[in-house]
Amino acid sequence: MNSKILPLEFYTQGSVVTIxxxxxxxxxxxxxxxxxxxxxxxxTEAYGGITDKACHAYGGRYTKRTETMYLQGGVAYxxxxxxxxxxxxxxxxxxxxxxxxLIRALHPLRGISPMQKRRNGRKNLTDGPGxxxxxxxxxxxxxxxxxKSKSLWIEYRDYKIPTKDILTSPRIGIDxxxxxxxKPWHFRIKRQIITSLLS
DNA sequence: TTCCCGATTTACT
DNA sequence: GTAAATCGGGAAA
Numbered sequence: 001m002n003s004k005i006l007p008l009e010f011y012t013q014g015s016v017v018t019i020x021x022x023x024x025x026x027x028x029x030x031x032x033x034x035x036x037x038x039x040x041x042x043x044t045e046a047y048g049g050i051t052d053k054a055c056h057a058y059g060g061r062y063t064k065r066t067e068t069m070y071l072q073g074g075v076a077y078x079x080x081x082x083x084x085x086x087x088x089x090x091x092x093x094x095x096x097x098x099x100x101x102l103i104r105a106l107h108p109l110r111g112i113s114p115m116q117k118r119r120n121g122r123k124n125l126t127d128g129p130g131x132x133x134x135x136x137x138x139x140x141x142x143x144x145x146x147x148k149s150k151s152l153w154i155e156y157r158d159y160k161i162p163t164k165d166i167l168t169s170p171r172i173g174i175d176x177x178x179x180x181x182x183k184p185w186h187f188r189i190k191r192q193i194i195t196s197l198l199s
Numbered sequence: 200t201t202c203c204c205g206a207t208t209t210a211c212t
Numbered sequence: 213g214t215a216a217a218t219c220g221g222g223a224a225a
Contacts, residue, residue, distance in 0.1 A: 045206070054206070056221095065221060083219035085207050102206060122209095130207050173206055201225080212214075 006154045011073030011147070016092045016099035017185055019073075020046040023090065023101055023154070024189050025161040025197065027109060031151045032137035037111030039126050040197060041154075043104035043188040045171045047089070049097055054177035057098035068144045069098035076152055078133070078143040085130025086139050090147065090154075104129045104172075104186075107194050157197075165193045 029038035077089040089100035106126035115135040
């Protein structure tokens with residue numbers, strides 16, 4: 001199957017919502033200590049810059065943590081949540097526009113065994129934003145890293161996920177964002193479609 | 200410097 | 213279904 005690394009233009013063209021949907025079906029890889037792990041992106045969420053109350057950069061907030069989101073699209077924004085879980089985001093848009101897509105779930109493809117080890121033998125390897133970061137060994141070390149680097153990258157394949165196979169719903173765990181919590185910016189691939197991608 | 204709380208996961212009642 | 217784990221960011225003082 002044909003497979004190539006996504007060009008950086010992918011991350012700077014179109015709205016963050018559009019890019020969040022286009023990332024579905026792409027394949028995320030990480031390389032840590034020589035071990036390559038990765039999987040198909042199945043679930044994403046868009047975080048839309050300074051007007052989105054759920055976004056860390058809401059209101060133009062610019063701090064040590066959020067400065068990564070202000071970089072040009074095509075880098076990783078990784079931060080620690082609840083003091084124990086890392087969250088991986090893909091920064092989008094041009095420099096100065098703080099938008100990002102949270103990667104919430106993958107379908108494991110490569111490096112199953114090391115991922116199982118990192119997950120301490122648990123059955124769920126890559127379902128959940130904190131979970132997949134643990135499986136792929138992604139930490140704040142990767143914050144600001146290019147998505148075309150040797151240790152972190154995203155590939156596209158010769159298929160495309162049609163709109164009818166994308167489920168849309170409100171984002172998760174952001175009740176604090178009030179009315180913005182209702183925005184349907186959570187996207188995921190229909191379960192049965194994923195298995196057909198593997199054939 | 201203090202204090203509150205989070206884009207979650209897991210174990211347990 | 214509920215609660216604990218755990219710590220750094222961000223706002224206020």
